[in-house]
Amino acid sequence: MHIQTPYLLFLGDAADPLAAKVAQGICDWRPENAKGQFRMEGCNADLGLTDMSIDDAIEAGVKTLVIGVANRGGVISDLWIEVLREALSKGLDVAAGLHNKLNDIPVLVSDAEKYGRTLFDVRHPTATYPVAVGVKRTGKRLLPVGTDCSCGKMYTALAIEKELRAQGAKADFRATGQTGILITGEGVSIDAVIADFIAGAVETLAPENDADHWDVIEGQGSLFHASYSGVTMGLIHGSQPDALVLCHEPTRTHMRGLPTFSLPELDECMDACLRAAKLTNKDAKFVGISVNTSKLSDEEATEYLAKIEKEHGLVAVDPVRHGVSRIVEQLV
Amino acid sequence: MHIQTPYLLFLGDAADPLAAKVAQGICDWRPENAKGQFRMEGCNADLGLTDMSIDDAIEAGVKTLVIGVANRGGVISDLWIEVLREALSKGLDVAAGLHNKLNDIPVLVSDAEKYGRTLFDVRHPTATYPVAVGVKRTGKRLLPVGTDCSCGKMYTALAIEKELRAQGAKADFRATGQTGILITGEGVSIDAVIADFIAGAVETLAPENDADHWDVIEGQGSLFHASYSGVTMGLIHGSQPDALVLCHEPTRTHMRGLPTFSLPELDECMDACLRAAKLTNKDAKFVGISVNTSKLSDEEATEYLAKIEKEHGLVAVDPVRHGVSRIVEQLV
Numbered sequence: 099m100h101i102q103t104p105y106l107l108f109l110g111d112a113a114d115p116l117a118a119k120v121a122q123g124i125c126d127w128r129p130e131n132a133k134g135q136f137r138m139e140g141c142n143a144d145l146g147l148t149d150m151s152i153d154d155a156i157e158a159g160v161k162t163l164v165i166g167v168a169n170r171g172g173v174i175s176d177l178w179i180e181v182l183r184e185a186l187s188k189g190l191d192v193a194a195g196l197h198n199k200l201n202d203i204p205v206l207v208s209d210a211e212k213y214g215r216t217l218f219d220v221r222h223p224t225a226t227y228p229v230a231v232g233v234k235r236t237g238k239r240l241l242p243v244g245t246d247c248s249c250g251k252m253y254t255a256l257a258i259e260k261e262l263r264a265q266g267a268k269a270d271f272r273a274t275g276q277t278g279i280l281i282t283g284e285g286v287s288i289d290a291v292i293a294d295f296i297a298g299a300v301e302t303l304a305p306e307n308d309a310d311h312w313d314v315i316e317g318q319g320s321l322f323h324a325s326y327s328g329v330t331m332g333l334i335h336g337s338q339p340d341a342l343v344l345c346h347e348p349t350r351t352h353m354r355g356l357p358t359f360s361l362p363e364l365d366e367c368m369d370a371c372l373r374a375a376k377l378t379n380k381d382a383k384f385v386g387i388s389v390n391t392s393k394l395s396d397e398e399a400t401e402y403l404a405k406i407e408k409e410h411g412l413v414a415v416d417p418v419r420h421g422v423s424r425i426v427e428q429l430v
Numbered sequence: 431m432h433i434q435t436p437y438l439l440f441l442g443d444a445a446d447p448l449a450a451k452v453a454q455g456i457c458d459w460r461p462e463n464a465k466g467q468f469r470m471e472g473c474n475a476d477l478g479l480t481d482m483s484i485d486d487a488i489e490a491g492v493k494t495l496v497i498g499v500a501n502r503g504g505v506i507s508d509l510w511i512e513v514l515r516e517a518l519s520k521g522l523d524v525a526a527g528l529h530n531k532l533n534d535i536p537v538l539v540s541d542a543e544k545y546g547r548t549l550f551d552v553r554h555p556t557a558t559y560p561v562a563v564g565v566k567r568t569g570k571r572l573l574p575v576g577t578d579c580s581c582g583k584m585y586t587a588l589a590i591e592k593e594l595r596a597q598g599a600k601a602d603f604r605a606t607g608q609t610g611i612l613i614t615g616e617g618v619s620i621d622a623v624i625a626d627f628i629a630g631a632v633e634t635l636a637p638e639n640d641a642d643h644w645d646v647i648e649g650q651g652s653l654f655h656a657s658y659s660g661v662t663m664g665l666i667h668g669s670q671p672d673a674l675v676l677c678h679e680p681t682r683t684h685m686r687g688l689p690t691f692s693l694p695e696l697d698e699c700m701d702a703c704l705r706a707a708k709l710t711n712k713d714a715k716f717v718g719i720s721v722n723t724s725k726l727s728d729e730e731a732t733e734y735l736a737k738i739e740k741e742h743g744l745v746a747v748d749p750v751r752h753g754v755s756r757i758v759e760q761l762v
Contacts, residue, residue, distance in 0.1 A: 171561060172626075197626070232656030232688050289626040296625050296660040321663070324564030324710050328628040328664025335656045356564050359709075370705065377691075378656050 101193050101218050101280070102161035103131040106150060106185075110178050111140045112167045116248055116354075118143035120195060121166025123277040127256050133160050136181065143167065152184050162218075164280060165194040172197040172221075182206055186215045193218035195276020195287065220279045221287040223299070230297035230336050232378055237307030240429070241339035242317040242388065243371045245361050247326060247354045249347040250417065251317035252278055254388040257417040258343070259314045261426045268311040272304050274333065278316045288318055289329045296332025304337065312429065317345065321370050322362040323353055331374060338379040341429060344368055344412075347390040348402055364410060386413040386425035431557070433525050433550050433615040434493035435463040438482060438517075442510050443472045444499045450475035452527065452609050453498025459588045459603075459613050465490050468513065475499065484516050494550075496612055497526040504529040514538060518547045525550035527608030527619075552611040553619050555631070562629035562668050564710050569639030571711075572761070573671040574649040574720065575703045577693050579658065579686045581679040582722040582749065583649035584610050589749040590675070591646045593758045600643040604636045606665065610648045620650055621661045628661060632668025644761065649677065653702050654694040655685055663706060670711040673761060676700055676744075679722040680734055696742060718757035719746040 107121040115122070125132045125145050134150035137143070150158065163185040169175055174196055182192050182200075186209040194200050200217035201207060210217050240258060242251040255271055256278075262269035271278070273285025291299045304313040315337050319326030346364060353359035362370075368384055375382035387406055391399035396419075403414045413424045439453040447454070457464045457477050466482035469475070482490065495517040501507050506528055514524050514532075518541040526532050532549040533539060542549050572590060574583040587603055588610075594601035603610070605617025623631045636645040647669050651658035676696060685691040694702075700716055707714035719738055723731035728751075735746045745756045 197624075229687075230657040232691060289624075291625055292621075293623055293625050293628050293661045293664070294621040294658060297657055321706075322709060324667045325562040325629055326626060327667050327706075327709075328660040328662075329625045330660075331653070331663035332625065332660025335659050355561075359564060373702065374653075374659075377654060377659075 102191060104133040104160055105131050105162050105164040106134050106136055106155040106160045106190070107132055107145065107147065107166040108136045108163050108178070108181065109141050109143045109145070110165070110167045110175065111138045112143035113169065115143045117169065118145065118167050119248060120168065120277040120280065121145055121164070123252060124164065124166065124281060126253065127281050133158050136163070138177065138181070152188050152190065156188055156190070160190060162191040162193050165192070165196065168196060174198050174200065174203065179203070179205065183209050186210055186213050189213065189215070191216045191218065193220060193280065195221040195280060197221065197290070221276045221290050223286055223291050227291060227295040227299040227302055229294060230301050232335070234338060234379065235301070235306045236309055237311045237313060238340045239304055239313045239315060239337050240341040240343065241315045241334065241337045242343045242345050243330070243334065244317060244320045244345040245322065245364065245367045246320050246347065246350060247323055249350070250345045250388055250390040254343055254345055254417050254422065255314045255316045256281070257422045258426060261422050262312055262314070262429070265426065268308060270313055272313050272315045274300070274303065274316040274318055288333055289326065293328065296329060297336030300333055300336025320367070321374065322367060324356055324359060334371060334374045335378050339375050339382050340379060341385040342371055342375060342382060343385060343425060344387045345390070346387065349393040364406065384412055385428040386415065388422065388425065389414060389416050391416040391419060431550065431552060431611060431616055431618070434523060435615050436465040436492055437463050437494050437496045438487040438492045438522070439464055439467045439477065439479065439498040440495050440510070440513065441467055441469045441473050441475045441477070442497070442499045442501070442507065443470045444475035445501070447475045449501065450477065450499045452500065452612055453477055453496070455609050456496065456498060456613050459592070463615070465492050468495070470509065470513070484513070484520050484522065488520055488522065492522065494523040494525050497524070497528065498612070500528065506530055506532065506535065511535070511537065515541050518542055518545050521545065521547070523548045523550065525552060525612060527552045527612050529553070553608045553622055555619055555623050559623060559627040559631040559634050561626060562633050564667070566670060566711065567633070567638045568641055569643045569645060570672045571636055571645045571647060571669050572673040572675065573647045573666065573669045574675045574677045575662070575666065576649060576652045576677040577654065577696065577699050578652050578679065578682060579655055581682070582677045582720055586675055586677055586720040586749050586754065587646045587648045588613070589754045590758060593754050594644055594646070594761070597758065600640060602645055604645050604647045606632070606635070606648040606650050620665055621658065625660065628664025629668030632665055636669065647671070652699070653706065654699060656688055656691060666703060666706045667710050671707050671714050672711060673717040674703055674707060674714060675717060675757060676719045677722070678719065681725040696738065700742070716744055717760040719744050720754065720757065721746060721748050723748040723751060
């Protein structure tokens with residue numbers, strides 16, 4: 099799968115900025131690929147990119163419209179179809195990482211054929227995976243785990259890969275979700291594999307490697323998220339992580355999408371993740387806490403991080419404000 | 431998935447009685463659905479049902495031919511095809527829970543279409559499921575959980591349903607695996623759904639019900655099984671169990687299929703399951719331990735059960751030797 103760059107990032111009618119996290123991830127990690135954004139009426143996300151029509155985008159050299167927004171359930175909204183058709187008719191490919199497929203929408207399939215364009219469904223694994231065997235693999239692995247969904251696990255993993263490489267270490271980010279796959283061009287959309295093969299797909303994604311090589315595996319969901327916990331559990335067991343990083347967003351009042359569920363305590367969450375991790379790697383340990391402090395002032399963030407460092411005896415950083423070098427120090 | 435009853439149980443050329451265990455399960459738990467058996471030359475299984483031709487079965491009111499046998503490899507044998515075609519041509523649906531699909535065999539697909547019949551591949555869900563919402567549902571739910579795979583969870587659940595009904599309680603077994611689905615005619619093969627929808631599928635399978643109604647949900651896998659733990663986690667969260675029953679096979683030397691993994695301690699397993707269960711049902715508790723003592727003598731079994739009753743302060747029974755009435759007493 100090779101998706102042509104640069105991209106026009108389609109934000110549609112995003113309910114809030116978090117709904118546009120796919121597009122945000124591309125902006126953050128491959129800014130050179132993010133030429134502009136396309137927003138519809140009612141869109142509550144803004145990446146600060148130039149707002150472009152399809153014609154503007156083509157003039158700017160864009161090759162692919164990337165659906166950078168997810169609504170609840172992760173499906174392609176009927177409201178978006180006319181925009182996607184315009185993009186195809188004017189010469190853009192379309193890429194998406196949602197639960198339903200562009201390739202299952204007849205009008206898009208026929209348009210793509212008519213105009214010689216390609217529809218990329220990056221979420222849908224085309225490979226089949228084996229059942230996990232649980233046998234310890236050579237090489238080192240790091241897995242971010244979260245108190246909740248959408249609290250910085252992919253960002254943390256990408257930042258750790260970047261920092262490890264900057265320090266001359268061998269490291270690869272292993273994408274397990276649609277944004278990661280759109281950023282790196284490869285990976286397994288782990289929440290879209292058949293339930294029996296979750297851990298097996300992760301074993302395939304992060305295979306045996308050099309003893310001093312780090313696979314930095316993108317985390318997903320949370321053991322405390324009532325909708326997606328199965329994915330997280332299989333991901334932990336398949337990863338056999340040597341190092342875990344807890345990811346947390348401290349201002350959230352309830353679990354994402356689940357208004358009646360409060361967040362777990364950090365200790366409770368780390369305890370559950372570590373117990374799970376030790377099943378496939380007895381040496382698993384937490385090496386740091388990565389906090390998304392974007393909704394706190396500098397002073398509040400500093401205070402909060404100092405407090406949890408003291409409480410948990412672990413390095414605590416905001417990867418955006420402070421970088422992850424203090425976490426990476428723990429790996430060497 | 432809803433399969434019409436009653437059934438003609440197809441035993442084919444079963445190598446031995448064990449090969450017909452799916453059919454045996456139907457006879458044991460839904461005898462009213464087992465109108466007759468169809469045996470081919472060389473069949474070494476006999477359920478003690480009336481041997482019927484396809485014509486006999488139709489005259490007896492049968493609606494569906496169920497493949498109740500597994501040959502080596504768990505695939506549909508070429509030898510069976512002519513019988514399946516005759517069944518379709520004379521007005522029966524055909525159901526199977528094998529690795530390959532009836533729906534992938536062109537001649538069966540075209541016959542089914544020609545005669546207006548349905549081919550049920552119960553291992554392969556055709557429905558789509560919503561993401562779990564975690565909202566507490568009315569009605570009571572019981573879930574067996576295991577130290578390992580294949581240690582008696584389905585048997586335990588079916589026995590509890592039967593005992594509850596015998597005591598006049600409202601109860602329904604909810605099948606989550608292929609054998610359970612063939613026994614009852616409906617359910618979801620939970621290990622074959624897309625990972626993101628494991629818990630959501632269970633919420634659909636065991637919906638709101640009368641306050642005094644028990645859904646007895648078939649358990650799958652184990653939180654301590656490195657291959658399938660994700661399925662188990664999603665199943666626990668989607669079930670919102672009021673009552674958990676630990677299932678265990680005490681002579682097993684390692685986790686099924688994983689020679690390097692030992693079994694968890696009963697306490698450790700119950701602790702992990704209860705922590706998980708309390709996320710979606712704060713009142714979750716263990717009500718008993720169901721032990722498969724088939725490899726122990728009567729004396730050893732009695733001694734073992736007495737020992738774990740004392741150690742864990744829970745009723746411990748072998749559902750085959752002793753029935754599950756002592757567990758069901760804990761529910762009332």
